[in-house]
Amino acid sequence: MISLNKKKFYITTAIAYLNGKPHMGHALEIIQADCLSRFYRLFDEGLVFQTGADEHGMKILNTAQEKGIEVTELLNENYQAFIDFYNLLNISFDKYVRTTSKIHKDGASKLWKTLVDNGDIYKGTYNGLYCIGCEAYKTYNELIENKCPNHPNREIITLKEDNYFFKLSKYIDKLIKIYDNDEIEIIPKRRKAEILNILKEELDDISFSRQKEKMPWGIPVPGDDKHVMYVWADALSNYITNIGYEFSPKEFKSIWPADIHLIGKDIIKFHAIYWPAILLSAGLELPKKLFIHGFLTVEGLKIGKSIGNVSDPLILLEKYGVPIFRFYLLKNIPTYDDGSFSENDLIQIYNNVLADDLGNLVLRILTFIEKDFDLHYPPLFSLSVEDKEYIKEFNFIDELKGFFNDFQINKALDRIWEFVKLTNKFINDRKPWELKKNNNNKGYSTLLYVLLEGLRIISIYLKPFIPSISERILNLIGKDKEYNFNDIDFNPDFKDKINKKEVLFPKIEIKMESKEEKEIDNNITYEDFQKLDIRIAIIETVEKVENADKLYKLSVDLGYEKRIIVAGLAEYYTIEELKGKKITLLTNLKPRKIRGILSQGMLLAADDGKLVSILIPDKNVDLGSKIQ
RNA sequence: AGGGGUGUGGUCUAGCUUGGUGGAAGACGUCGGUUUCAUGUGCCGGAAAACUUGGGUUCAAAUCCCAACACCUCUACCA
Numbered sequence: 001m002i003s004l005n006k007k008k009f010y011i012t013t014a015i016a017y018l019n020g021k022p023h024m025g026h027a028l029e030i031i032q033a034d035c036l037s038r039f040y041r042l043f044d045e046g047l048v049f050q051t052g053a054d055e056h057g058m059k060i061l062n063t064a065q066e067k068g069i070e071v072t073e074l075l076n077e078n079y080q081a082f083i084d085f086y087n088l089l090n091i092s093f094d095k096y097v098r099t100t101s102k103i104h105k106d107g108a109s110k111l112w113k114t115l116v117d118n119g120d121i122y123k124g125t126y127n128g129l130y131c132i133g134c135e136a137y138k139t140y141n142e143l144i145e146n147k148c149p150n151h152p153n154r155e156i157i158t159l160k161e162d163n164y165f166f167k168l169s170k171y172i173d174k175l176i177k178i179y180d181n182d183e184i185e186i187i188p189k190r191r192k193a194e195i196l197n198i199l200k201e202e203l204d205d206i207s208f209s210r211q212k213e214k215m216p217w218g219i220p221v222p223g224d225d226k227h228v229m230y231v232w233a234d235a236l237s238n239y240i241t242n243i244g245y246e247f248s249p250k251e252f253k254s255i256w257p258a259d260i261h262l263i264g265k266d267i268i269k270f271h272a273i274y275w276p277a278i279l280l281s282a283g284l285e286l287p288k289k290l291f292i293h294g295f296l297t298v299e300g301l302k303i304g305k306s307i308g309n310v311s312d313p314l315i316l317l318e319k320y321g322v323p324i325f326r327f328y329l330l331k332n333i334p335t336y337d338d339g340s341f342s343e344n345d346l347i348q349i350y351n352n353v354l355a356d357d358l359g360n361l362v363l364r365i366l367t368f369i370e371k372d373f374d375l376h377y378p379p380l381f382s383l384s385v386e387d388k389e390y391i392k393e394f395n396f397i398d399e400l401k402g403f404f405n406d407f408q409i410n411k412a413l414d415r416i417w418e419f420v421k422l423t424n425k426f427i428n429d430r431k432p433w434e435l436k437k438n439n440n441n442k443g444y445s446t447l448l449y450v451l452l453e454g455l456r457i458i459s460i461y462l463k464p465f466i467p468s469i470s471e472r473i474l475n476l477i478g479k480d481k482e483y484n485f486n487d488i489d490f491n492p493d494f495k496d497k498i499n500k501k502e503v504l505f506p507k508i509e510i511k512m513e514s515k516e517e518k519e520i521d522n523n524i525t526y527e528d529f530q531k532l533d534i535r536i537a538i539i540e541t542v543e544k545v546e547n548a549d550k551l552y553k554l555s556v557d558l559g560y561e562k563r564i565i566v567a568g569l570a571e572y573y574t575i576e577e578l579k580g581k582k583i584t585l586l587t588n589l590k591p592r593k594i595r596g597i598l599s600q601g602m603l604l605a606a607d608d609g610k611l612v613s614i615l616i617p618d619k620n621v622d623l624g625s626k627i628q
Numbered sequence: 629a630g631g632g633g634u635g636u637g638g639u640c641u642a643g644c645u646u647g648g649u650g651g652a653a654g655a656c657g658u659c660g661g662u663u664u665c666a667u668g669u670g671c672c673g674g675a676a677a678a679c680u681u682g683g684g685u686u687c688a689a690a691u692c693c694c695a696a697c698a699c700c701u702c703u704a705c706c707a
Contacts, residue, residue, distance in 0.1 A: 017706060025707035057705060126704090189645055194632055198702090201631070207704065231705050264707045265633080265700085294634090295700075295707070331655095332640060337633095338700065345640065345656085352656060356669060364666035371665085410641075414654080421670095428671050433664070503667060 007253075008046035011037050011260045012239050014267060015052040015097065018078040019059045022085040024296050024341060025264070027313045028333060031326050032293060032409060033262045034091045038464035039404050039412075041092075042484045048255050050242060051086070052097030053079055054235045056218050056228075071217060075100065085314075090322055090467055097242035099234055105219045107241025111282055112233055113222050120170065120281045126163040126207050164209040164221060166232065171277040175199055178286065184276060185289045187407045188336040191265075195272045206274060208233050236275045240284065257285040265292050291407040294338035316343065320508070323466040324350045330465050331413050347508050357420050358458075359505035361427075362473055365451045366501035368432060375498045377452065377478075378445040387450045390426050391490045393419060394457050416461045423454045452477050452498070453490055460487060469504065476502060534604065534627040536617055537563070537585040542575040554578070554603070556585060559623030563587070563600045572612040584615045584627060 013033045016026055030051060037049035055075050064074040079098065086093065097104055115121050176199050178184055179192060186192040209227040210218065218228030228234075237245075239258055244251030263271050268290075276286050317325055328346045331353070333339035369375060383391070396415060403412035432451075435444040459473040460483045474480065478496035481487075537556040544552060552575070554565050565585070569578065586602040605614045617625075 014707065019706070023707075027707090029707050054705085059705075190633080192645090197632065210704095235705080266702070266707075267705090268632095269702070270705085293707085297700090334641065337641095340640080342640085348639090348656060351667095355667065360666060360669050362666095364670080367665055408642095414642090417655090424670055427665080428663075431663090431665090436665090501666090505667080507667060 006046065008048050008255050009040050010243070010255050010258045011040070011047070011049045012258055012262065013051040014263050015054045015099070015235060015238050016082055017054045017057065017059075018075050018082070019057065019063050021078060021081045022313065024298060024313050026082075026085070027089065027325075028296050028329055029262060029264065029293060030086060030091050031089060031329050032291075032335065034089070034093070035326075035330055035409055035464045036260065036262070036291075036404065036407075037092060038467065039400070042460070042463065044484050044486060046254075048095060048243065049093045050095040050097060050239070051091075051093045052095075052238055052242065053082060053099065054231075054238075055079075055098055055100040056215055056234055057231065058214060061215065088314075088317060088322065089326065092467075095242055097238045099219075099238060100217065101242075103247060104238060104241045107246040108219050108229060108234055108237045109222050110246045111237050111240070111278070112229065114282045115166065115233075115278065116222070118281050118283070120167040121164050121208060122167070124163060124165045124205075125160045126165075161211065162227075163207050163230075164224075164227060165205045166208045166278070167281075168203055168206050168274065168277050171280050172199055172203055174280060175273060175276060178276065179272075184272070184286050186272065187289060187291050191268065191292050195268065198269055198273060203273070206232055232270065232274050232278070236270060236278065239275075239287075258287040260289045260291055261287050262291045262293065265294055268292060291335075293335055293407075296333065297338060297340040298342075316346075320346065320350070323469045324354060324505075327354060327413075327466050330409050333410070335407050335409050350505065351507050353417070355505035355507055357417065357424065358469075359503065361420060361424055361458075362455060362476065362504055363501055364427065365448070365455060366476060366498065368448050369452070369498050370501050372436065373445070373448070373498075375500065377494045377496060377498065378448045380449045380492055381442040381446045383446060383450070384443060386426075386430060387446060390422075390450060390454070393422060394454075394490060395488050397485050397488060400461070413465055416458070416465075419461070420458060423451070423458070426454075427451065449492075449494075450490075452494070456483070456491075457488060459483070460485070472502075472504065475499065533587045535585055535587050536621055536623055536625045536627070537583055537587075538623055539578050539581050539583060542578045544570065544575075552578070556583070556601075556603075557623060558585070558587065565601045565603060567603045567605075569603075569605070569612065569614070573614070578614075581614070582617055582620075582623075584617070 011033060013029050016022070033049065033051065037047060041047050053075075060074065061071060064071045067074065083096075099105075099108075112121070176196065179186070179196055179199070182192075186195060208230050209221050210230050212218065212220070212226055212228050215228050219234055221227040221229060239261070240252070240256055243255040245256070261271055261275075271290055279286055313325070324346065328349050329341075332345060332349060333341070369378065372378075396419070399415055400412045403409070403415065430447055432444055432447050435447065455473055455477055456479060459470045459477075459479075462470040462473075463483075474483070476499045478494075478498050535558055537558045539554050539556050540562070541555045542552050552567050552570050552573075554567055556563050556565060563585070584604040586604060587600075603614060605612050
């Protein structure tokens, strides 16, 4: 029953930063959002699912410059990559917002003006750490011993810059009340305390604009074209700009407020504090729920460009296909916490869950139909007691709804799987092959009809998770209707044709030689070894690193050059033991900041788990001697 | 550095908000049995083993508090 005036259910994801290509983390969030959307759509109510792209930001400019291309070129390239990615993953988004679009810019401008009218935006000065060498602001974290890593010899100065600010502080008390009263529901609940903690800290007003020359393609601040909007005004507003905030009050009213903002745990503060404050100022309704998901680690390692293990989802997708990828992420990754992605687990889930439980179930039922009913629906006679009991188990929509409302997607899937297993057990208990042998043709026929209904029910339930598989099963049992939760009841009227049985999930052979391959990979050539520039150096001075128990800061002399390195030796060597020692040093290791100190090399040492021993030359070779 | 979060069997996860149904659960793996319609599948059963560590509160702690360790996250923009 769709009522025209009824507000639509509105789900959003965070918009993706178009600085790079999609990775595993993006896949997780968008698949979760898609699953939520498809689930709520099964209730036959209007729904809007929006995702999009953040196309402003200094890093985009930097990346474009590094690649030597125009910003727009980079953006369009990455935009296309994301769209292709979403299409491949079968993502059913209704709206896609680009922050460079006119609609968005107009909306953001309107929002800005509204905040100005309400007296919440003012001009102030922003104090930033500025590197003269880079001609750019630096964050505290980027600095190494208070110096810019790229220009260690140049000064970092505090630079004042005119900026517009938003009066966040004005809304703190209101926000505390809002969370105390659960006006915005935070899921998982434990994160609520986290938010209240942040609110009770000192929160300054937030900087709301940047000088235009830094981001020339940004959204101009209304009435001051020397400034462009900063991320809070620009990006967060996507949730309203694209659904008619500026251009269609009617559409806007039918969609806003958001029912669910799905976000990652790193952007809680922006969505739980900044965004509601902005909405309060603009006099708009607040979103109803924030679903906060964890992060993915891949084979135990964090996903991140810096580590370089952004294991490419596209390769996995090509290898295994979309359904298993979705199924695995939704089943095995907890929604409340971090989860770990493992290719091996994915194969296990595929073989042991999808193939053994579901694939086999479909196959075993269809085999009977193909053999004994010439691919037609078996005639339905009176239902047995057992049949009726089984049919009673069809409807567990409310349980699923409970799980979904609490963002427990994996639990919902587990519940559905209970039904899949129940169906397998039901077959075992009823033994259709014996009914047939005993010439109980009516019972046999009726049972199979009921089982086909079971498959139809399973398909409907699986729609949000693996839509393509759901469709395939329905197609096998001769159904092409767009089912929803109104169709969960037992339907005694089917007479259509059934299609030939089919193995839905051919097993994946686990290749045992993968280990051998790895061993071969572990062999390196002499040329590989020569890439390592290992030399003899002498330790000149040693000092403890502040606030670090295990670290020493060493200055070493290579004969031709002196270096500062950081080594985790404090638990194993005293300062005196190290001073003056000749050591082996990997000199061309990429320098890395450790506890604020740039370590320009790595001291080689042996570690057996208990003891650590530095490697020292057996004879008195010259400083700078190369090890080969 | 400072704020916050998390830490459960071989593996992946429930449970923690509001302490007690716990001799800690489920799935996968493993072992045994059994069935045959089906993809060495299904079903039944067993074994084994774990709440990071150390304190504290309590009649009672996986759950609340404190500390240590590890990982994650935020502190002007990587889910």
